[in-house]
Each structure stands twice: as structure tokens, then as C-alpha cells.
Amino acid sequence: MQQFIYFFQKFKYFLFFLLLQFIALTITFNNLNFHKNKFVNSANTLTGSLYSRAANITEYWNLKSKNKLLAEENTRLKNLLQKNITPHLSKDSTVIDSTKYHQKFTFSTAKIINNNYTNKFNFLTINKGTNSGIKKEMAVINSRGIIGITDNSSKSYARVQSILNRNSKINARLKNSNYFGTLGWDGKAYNTVQLSDLPRQAPFKIGDTIETGGKSTIFPEGIFIGTISKINKGNSADNKVDVALFNDMSNLGFIYVIKNYHKEEIKSIESQNE
């Protein structure tokens, strides 16, 4: 026993050091794992409120570009509206299909108060949390395309795993065809992501648009991602292409969080197959 105490006396600094290092390592490994419960993140009350104060000041610096984005989005939506209205006018009567009104997704708006894009595992913080119904695994987009998936939320803040995160995996497809692949990031440039596992027979060329595939419970289908910027020649097994993002990930402001009402239903039916 005396030896034991002597041992502790002699190595107490080293043991204390090891204990703290072990805590730091545990937090680091938990942070890399998407499904683990995390407590060290910027979505808590203190860091969240400090970040939202800082964001309140800095948002004035890019009001102009934000306005431009809004105008662009309005133009796009108005064009879409025109496409839908025209054929109906020529009809005498319209049939209302009540199943169409069964809403699947809701959008709610929030603001990014902290943005990272230079690390290998990037996260964003937004100013809405469980009080506004934002939970884990909801899609985050803006008018130009996808941004990420929420992974942790406190009462009034939530953390978003950016698509610029090496753990990020999102179902994506070629626009106007149903060939799909997995969208990931190799950690190099913040405006380029990688689409892998496209089928070999899928026809694609540089400049083709990539959008979300709708084969997950998180993202609705048809949300823009980017255009193919580089096709890797050769016989690599994963058939990887580079995708240039529409979004400028270094300059983000207001975003939409998408909630899927059918998520539980889809999940439960998928788990029956296993």
C-alpha cells in the first residue's frame, strides 16, 4: 500500500497529465463520429449567444451580396411559377388531387452564426435549436444549393455538419437521369466536392449539373449541388468525379432547414427489411 501511495506521489503530474490527455482524446474521437452524443460543440448557450452577437455585427458587411442572392432566388421561383400557371389557364376546370396536399417537407429559415471551411472536419453553427423544432439529421440548404446536415442541437442553437467534412456522405444524382452516387469531400479545396460510385454506364460530361437524389430521408430530391468540373480518367473502381459547388461555402448567411415528416415512417419500413 505504501509503495502504491509512493508511486502516486512520484508520478502525480504525469498521471494527471495522462488523465486530461485521455479526456481530450475521447472528445476528439467522439467528435469524428456522427452518431455519438457530443457535448463539446459550439451549439451550447454560451458559445452560441457569443457567436450570434458577433454575427449580428459582421452581417452588415455583406448585406449587398445577400440581397443579390435573394433576388436571384426570387427570379428562379417566379420562373418556376410561370411554368406551372400557363397550362392551367387553358383548361376549363381543374381537378384537385387531394393526395398532393399531403405535405412531406417543411422549410424553416435560420441564420449561420459561425462558419468553418478550412479544416478537414468542418461544422457550422445556426441560431435555431430544439425550441424551433430543429433536431438531429435535418437537411440544411440555401438558395444556391446544399450546405449540410444538422448533427447536434441545444435549445436555441444547432450545429451543422458541413458537406465540407470528410465524414459527410450524401446521396446525389445527375440531373435529368436517375443515375446516382455518393457525394463526399477529400478535404482539399473548399469549392470542390467529389461524387463517387456513379455507375459505369451513366453518361456524363464536364458541365453536367448534380443535384440531390432523394434516396435518403434527409434531403428532398432535386436540390442543386454543383456542376461536374473534372472527370478522372482511368480505371479506378469508384469512378470519381469532381463537382464544383454552386454555393460559395466561405460566404454563407441565411439558410433553410428542412424537416421530413415521413422520416419515421420510411425508417421504420426500412428497418423491417434488415
Add this chain to the structure above:
Amino acid sequence: MNKPFNMATLFIMLLVLQVFVLNNILFLDSINPYLYIVFVFLYPLKTNRVPFLFYSFLLGISVDFFSDSGGIHAFSILSIAYIRLFFVKIYFRKIEADFSFFKLKSESFGKVFNYTVTLTVIHHLILFSFANFSFQNLSNVLLNTLFSSFFTLTLYFLGTYIFTKSE
């Protein structure tokens, strides 16, 4: 004695400076100074090292809270906090009796330079290796370490030059 008060002020100042100013510099898209490790340089030497290790850990984890990086800042600052004594003994040739009189200001510039450069490079190397978290892009880790260390040290020496009173 207002020494503990000084250290607490330094702690908060460094945290706020790091999180709200220095983390947003992103020179050439990726190079940031990590000036919060100055806490390790300036904390007074004491025989009981438990509070020092704990405060360093706390500073690291606070930076982690803000930058969503898991525990990598805590890990790397704690590493240099633990090995600090070793380098103090090597570069300044101090024994335990000298600890309470030790001041970085009164040492010669060459020794201080060696001491800070060593600790900064070790800290940045551990930090970027963990941030990278794979064996790919090793050249990237080394370049980042080099440039960020240079940036951090420049800021540190400029800061000490400005804030020390001339006697």
C-alpha cells in the same frame, strides 16, 4: 498579490482574441496564428504543476468549444504545458529553487527565442496532425505547421515588444 488575477485576465483575453479575431484571419485560405499558447509561455513556474496543467487544458477545451474541433486544441496545448518544464531546464538551466524568480522578460532574447520556437512548433505539429487525422496530405500538415508557427511567433514577438514597458 494580483498575479492570479493577471493570469485570469490573460486567459480570457487570449480566448476572446483567438476565437473572435485570429480564427477568422485565414491568410491564404488556411493559415491562422494560434496565439493562445502564449498562456503556456507566460504562466509562472511553480513547484505544484497541477493548477497549471488544468488551466492549460481548460483554455484548450474552451477554444475547442468555439471552433468545433473535438479536443485537438486541448490535447496539443496540454502536451506543451507538460513538457514546458523540460525545456525550461534545458534552455535556461534552472533548478527548482530558481522557479519563483524566473521571468521570461529578464532572460536573453536568444534563449527565449529557442524556447518559444520549440514549444510553438511542437504544439502546431500536434495540432495539425490531429486536425488532418490521416496519413494522407502529410506535406500539407508540415507546411501548415511551418507557416502558422511563423505567423504565431511573429505576433508573439511583436506583442511582447509593444506591451513591455521600457525601463
